[in-house]
Amino acid sequence: MTSEVSQDWKSIVHRCFRCGYCKFTHSYSDFNCPSYKEYKFETYSTGGRMWLIYGLINNDLKWSQDLANVLYACPTCGNCTENCKFEKFKGFLVDIIEAARAEAFNNGFCPENQKFLLERTRNSNNYNPYGEKNSDNSELKKKYNLPEKAEWVYYIGCTSNYRQQDLRDATLRLLKKAGIDFTLIDEHCCTSPLIRTGQNEIVPDFINYNINQIRNAGASKVITSCAGCYRTLKKDYEKFGADLGFEVFHTGELIKKLLKEGKIKILSNYENIVTYHDPCHLGRHMDMYEVPRDIIKSIPGIKFIEMKRNRENAWCCGAGGGVKIGYPDWSVEISKERLEEAKETGATVLTSMCPFCRTNLSDANKKFNMGFEIIDLIELIDQLEIEVND
Amino acid sequence: MNYLNKDEILTQLEKISGRDFVSNKTGDLFIYSQDPGASESRPVDFVVLPKTVEEIQKIVKLANSEKIPLIPMGGGLTLSGLIIPVRGGIVLDLKRMNQILEINELNRYALLEPGVTTGMLKAYLSENYPELQPPIPDAPPSATIAGNMLIHGSGSLSQKYGCHSSMINGLEVVLPTGEIGKFGSCAVSEYWFSKGPIPDLIGLFTSAFGTMGIITKISIKLFPRPKFRDMIFGFTKGFSDLPKLMSKITFTELAEDIMIAKGDVPEAYKNFGMLMVYFAGNSKDEMEFKRKTIEKIFKDHKAQVVPLVGKARERLMAEPQYGAALAADWRKGGGFEYVGSFIPLEKIPEAIEKGTTISRKYGLLTSLLFRLIGRGHAVMFSVTFPFNRSDSKDMINTRKGLEDADKMILEIGGIPWKAELTGQKLILEKMDPNFKKLFNNIRNIFDPNGIMNPGNWEVQ
Numbered sequence: 001m002t003s004e005v006s007q008d009w010k011s012i013v014h015r016c017f018r019c020g021y022c023k024f025t026h027s028y029s030d031f032n033c034p035s036y037k038e039y040k041f042e043t044y045s046t047g048g049r050m051w052l053i054y055g056l057i058n059n060d061l062k063w064s065q066d067l068a069n070v071l072y073a074c075p076t077c078g079n080c081t082e083n084c085k086f087e088k089f090k091g092f093l094v095d096i097i098e099a100a101r102a103e104a105f106n107n108g109f110c111p112e113n114q115k116f117l118l119e120r121t122r123n124s125n126n127y128n129p130y131g132e133k134n135s136d137n138s139e140l141k142k143k144y145n146l147p148e149k150a151e152w153v154y155y156i157g158c159t160s161n162y163r164q165q166d167l168r169d170a171t172l173r174l175l176k177k178a179g180i181d182f183t184l185i186d187e188h189c190c191t192s193p194l195i196r197t198g199q200n201e202i203v204p205d206f207i208n209y210n211i212n213q214i215r216n217a218g219a220s221k222v223i224t225s226c227a228g229c230y231r232t233l234k235k236d237y238e239k240f241g242a243d244l245g246f247e248v249f250h251t252g253e254l255i256k257k258l259l260k261e262g263k264i265k266i267l268s269n270y271e272n273i274v275t276y277h278d279p280c281h282l283g284r285h286m287d288m289y290e291v292p293r294d295i296i297k298s299i300p301g302i303k304f305i306e307m308k309r310n311r312e313n314a315w316c317c318g319a320g321g322g323v324k325i326g327y328p329d330w331s332v333e334i335s336k337e338r339l340e341e342a343k344e345t346g347a348t349v350l351t352s353m354c355p356f357c358r359t360n361l362s363d364a365n366k367k368f369n370m371g372f373e374i375i376d377l378i379e380l381i382d383q384l385e386i387e388v389n390d
Numbered sequence: 391m392n393y394l395n396k397d398e399i400l401t402q403l404e405k406i407s408g409r410d411f412v413s414n415k416t417g418d419l420f421i422y423s424q425d426p427g428a429s430e431s432r433p434v435d436f437v438v439l440p441k442t443v444e445e446i447q448k449i450v451k452l453a454n455s456e457k458i459p460l461i462p463m464g465g466g467l468t469l470s471g472l473i474i475p476v477r478g479g480i481v482l483d484l485k486r487m488n489q490i491l492e493i494n495e496l497n498r499y500a501l502l503e504p505g506v507t508t509g510m511l512k513a514y515l516s517e518n519y520p521e522l523q524p525p526i527p528d529a530p531p532s533a534t535i536a537g538n539m540l541i542h543g544s545g546s547l548s549q550k551y552g553c554h555s556s557m558i559n560g561l562e563v564v565l566p567t568g569e570i571g572k573f574g575s576c577a578v579s580e581y582w583f584s585k586g587p588i589p590d591l592i593g594l595f596t597s598a599f600g601t602m603g604i605i606t607k608i609s610i611k612l613f614p615r616p617k618f619r620d621m622i623f624g625f626t627k628g629f630s631d632l633p634k635l636m637s638k639i640t641f642t643e644l645a646e647d648i649m650i651a652k653g654d655v656p657e658a659y660k661n662f663g664m665l666m667v668y669f670a671g672n673s674k675d676e677m678e679f680k681r682k683t684i685e686k687i688f689k690d691h692k693a694q695v696v697p698l699v700g701k702a703r704e705r706l707m708a709e710p711q712y713g714a715a716l717a718a719d720w721r722k723g724g725g726f727e728y729v730g731s732f733i734p735l736e737k738i739p740e741a742i743e744k745g746t747t748i749s750r751k752y753g754l755l756t757s758l759l760f761r762l763i764g765r766g767h768a769v770m771f772s773v774t775f776p777f778n779r780s781d782s783k784d785m786i787n788t789r790k791g792l793e794d795a796d797k798m799i800l801e802i803g804g805i806p807w808k809a810e811l812t813g814q815k816l817i818l819e820k821m822d823p824n825f826k827k828l829f830n831n832i833r834n835i836f837d838p839n840g841i842m843n844p845g846n847w848e849v850q
């Protein structure tokens with residue numbers, strides 16, 4: 001397994017024209033790149049970043065903290081990839097930013113705030129970016145009476161295990177209720193925060209470790225309720241040369257399947273006005289837009305209203321790409337814009353399918369007193385009465 | 391001569407516009423010292439993003455006392471380096487001044503700040519005034535309305551209504567001395583509805599490339615948006631009949647936009663011109679009538695109509711036509727520049743012949759485009775030069791090609807449009823000496839310290 005992503009990006013980065021389509025929504029109604037909208041200098045558009053990176057490769061520029069900061073002030077939400085008009089190039093934009101961050105790190109210019117992620121994660125007491133003592137999940141296994149080996153592994157992810165435990169518990173209850181043959185493993189961080197911030201040093205070891213744990217559990221399928229873990233397990237592990245040998249699903253996919261096959265049915269009414277926020281790691285990064293909507297539509301009594309910017313056009317919550325830890329104030333400002341948009345729908349409940357989005361949207365909800373109930377869709381389902389059919 | 395050192399100037403600018411909106415950081419200066427075209431990079435001292443007219447006035451006063459050049463910038467997308475300073479100085483990126491101040495539906499105008507982008511105005515009207523449309527170019531949506539109007543831009547309404555500069559009703563300008571000037575009906579009335587009837591000084595600011603002041607408000611004409619829009623696509627064999635064919639179509643008064651493209655690929659199409667005629671209407675019957683009438687003219691002139699479907703149709707119907715940007719990847723190199731020009735209609739065949747010769751001389755796939763302006767009163771003609779930014783030889787080749795194309799256009803009686811520095815020099819060489827003298831005198835009156843985008847339109 002290689003420890004670095006492909007170096008090809010150096011030979012294509014000059015192909016960005018800096019035409020600026022990447023800054024917008026589909027209809028051009030507004031700038032949809034959080035970084036450009038905040039910092040406003042052309043430097044902070046994806047085109048600006050591509051040109052800086054090319055300048056660095058070409059030795060027109062020298063690495064400095066200021067330049068590295070420009071590369072890091074981006075939640076890598078993928079709006080640029082979505083709106084770039086160059087089909088042969090657009091798919092690489094976020095990868096190039098991440099690869100350039102790795103160069104920044106190697107040159108000693110990873111910003112201080114983000115360095116914590118690596119320090120905490122590599123600490124053998126933690127193996128997670130929150131600096132919490134590692135949980136081997138044996139308590140949970142006991143509590144839920146889970147086997148040593150099973151068809152499925154529920155990969156909890158650090159945010160759900162150490163911050164959004166409600167989501168973890170809701171997922172566990174749902175899987176149990178639905179009679180899924182699953183177990184848990186002693187996880188290391190999936191390494192999403194490290195890859196996103198270019199700190200790839202320990203990534204291959206962690207990938208190996210997690211894959212071995214999953215294999216040892218005899219699982220052929222992995223499920224996760226975390227959009228970040230999902231993207232990383234499904235997309236990045238292979239990019240780092242790993243051979244998974246198992247399939248990766250988001251919990252939403254399993255719920256949708258069970259609903260469709262009639263294995264579960266939602267019985268109780270949920271009479272609220274609800275809107276849905278597309279997590280970037282699930283939407284633009286993984287193309288999963290309809291799964292959550294199909295689930296929502298199967299809930300009796302729900303009134304679902306879309307935000308103006310939805311699906312491929314969604315405004316990012318601002319937590320990704322190391323922005324939450326690197327730029328905490330700006331990060332919640334980005335979420336504030338999302339909540340203001342959610343207000344326009346008349347919804348009282350804002351749901352999503354990513355613990356990271358949930359954290360940031362909740363932080364903004366509290367800080368700006370926006371009065372929403374913010375809840376992960378899995379938790380929402382868990383609150384409802386469900387009929388299980390064999 | 392400068393009196394303050396750079397740090398002191400930075401401090402002054404920060405006092406005016408706030409620290410977050412002033413920069414002399416290496417990365418920012420690097421980006422603003424270039425544009426996506428083929429111009430060489432040229433140094434920038436500061437980038438400022440002002441928010442108000444008052445801030446701009448203060449910056450202009452500072453620039454006068456320190457004799458620092460000021461370069462106004464909208465989207466920075468002309469490709470001809472017009473927003474890259476020639477003598478250093480302050481780039482004024484106007485994107486924070488992005489308010490749509492008024493849409494006057496009945497009198498059909500929009501009053502805008504200079505940072506309003508073509509994309510945003512289009513989306514705003516579609517959502518709030520679906521019966522109106524703005525004149526926009528096929529430039530990427532971050533091009534500003536002001537930047538485009540000020541350079542004699544053109545777009546999908548230009549054949550019917552004229553080039554975009556002719557659609558300006560009024561301007562508010564921070565003049566190079568820092569005073570505020572109002573031009574057009576707004577100088578007399580609270581309505582920004584018309585250029586006249588007073589002496590028309592608005593022309594002093596169009597194609598001036600930021601040398602006459604900083605436009606802080608612009609009123610533009612809006613146009614009805616018919617319910618349906620469609621196009622006829624076809625080919626002509628040979629080029630000599632094109633002026634007559636085009637003229638015939640304009641005489642019907644039925645077309646919104648008329649374009650001709652000429653390429654070398656595929657080989658079999660080398661001697662063909664590709665025709666695109668756009669039309670619009672409010673009923674199916676009206677559309678049918680227009681289609682039949684225009685197609686008959688195609689037939690009379692032995693032009694073949696080809697039905698377009700799928701991605702090709704989607705691209706050509708898009709507003710803006712995003713396909714225009716894709717030339718930047720033809721040489722897998724992240725850029726292109728075109729010599730645009732205004733030529734008389736009768737010169738289309740000659741322009742095709744000479745444009746093709748130049749493209750081949752420089753080893754390029756020929757890519758020529760014509761867009762009729764104002765019912766055939768002029769034609770926008772362009773020769774496109776895609777390049778590979780990572781290949782310095784290719785860049786030199788491109789710059790030479792652009793110069794050759796400028797010369798060719800002047801030779802056939804056309805005028806390079808939004809010309810880069812070399813093109814401007816060539817135009818000035820051919821320009822009537824009295825025009826030049828008068829222009830220079832006016833410029834000196836407006837801008838006694840020569841602070842506005844110096845190096846452009848420089849009459850020696």
Ligand SMILES: Cc1cc2nc3c(=O)[nH]c(=O)nc-3n(C[C@H](O)[C@H](O)[C@H](O)COP(=O)(O)OP(=O)(O)OC[C@H]3O[C@@H](n4cnc5c(N)ncnc54)[C@H](O)[C@@H]3O)c2cc1C
Pocket residue numbers: 019461462463464465466467468469472473484504527528529530532533534535536537538539540541542543544545598599600601603604605606714715716843
């Ligand atoms: C892919 C592509 C397609 C294009 N297609 C077209 C097309 O179909 N039609 C067309 O007309 N053009 C086209 N262009 C050219 C160009 O992008 C547009 O004309 C564009 O609208 C210019 O606007 P801007 O905001 O980018 O202007 P800028 O480049 O920012 O400015 C243009 C000039 O105006 C000056 N200026 C800008 N704002 C002010 C102000 N407030 N006060 C004083 N001076 C100011 C600048 O100093 C500069 O000299 C195309 C470009 C590209 C890249």
